[in-house]
Amino acid sequence: MFDLLHVGHVRLLQQARRLGDCLVVCVNSDASVRRRKGPDRPVTTAGDRVRVLRALADVDAAVVFDDDTPAPLLERLRPDIWVKGADYAGTPLPEAGVVRSYGGEVVLLPLLEGRSTTRLLSSARSPSNGSPAGGAR
Template identity: 80%
Template sequence: TGGALTEAVARGVRTASEYVAAGGATALSDRLRETGSPRVPVGREDDAFEVAERVRRGGGTVVATGGCFDLLHAGHVCLLQQARRLGDCLVVCVNSDASVRRAKGPGRPVTPAEDRARVLRALSDVDATVVFDEDTPARLLEELRPDVWVKGADYEGRELPEADIIRARGGAVVLLPLLEGRSTTRLLEAR
């Protein structure tokens, strides 16, 4: 609904404003001056926890999001771009193949988890990925400890088991607007 989208945008703007007020823009400017890049250098494919810890040590904001990301599409890319703007690094938590099958059914995923994670890491807005096998990323987020957890506005009014974990540590849960009509399920149904 229009109200849910308006509230999601307002919540995203509030969170971004808090980030800027806390010095996030200064931290980004410092990194640009030092390295010429806003990205945190990533040396290995499996170092999401190291990236998050390095950003935290530098006083930065760790943002995480999660999902299946099966058949990456413009809606995913838009969400990732918006999420990355909320902090100093973006870690994407990717559902394993077994986790996707439990959530979406026996015909999914179309793309194996290793490939989905690799494609996501190739995007300039993604600093690291980590694959999880549980139905929700709650246990993973306890260890990763992001400052901001991002999901799409389609989760408005739905219970997110991981939200309490984020908020208990003083973090924020942000629901960002989606590109209308973009979903992997719709793409597959249109075939």
């Protein structure tokens, strides 16, 4: 889920791109992010997230989906390889069955330690983040 793009996401996208001929990023809609992460999310709109992703050299396309999982979108796209972060290891992925049903492969890539949107937001909101009165710089 790319709510607020950070260096951990960029590294994951770079690794994913090396696995195939092109990289299509599935982006949760704003409503989907709210259902999964709560009323204070997303931080940036789906349109802005897509624009940022499309500006990255490793990303060939970005597609927004509104479902709680990308399974219906993956049924249409049918990627040879479906990449997720290793934070999903040991967690049943609802979309994995769809990908495997047509012979696709699910790959979990390692995350960049200490990088997460939740941690980034928490740090930005903390009064001890180094900026005056905890405000934005």
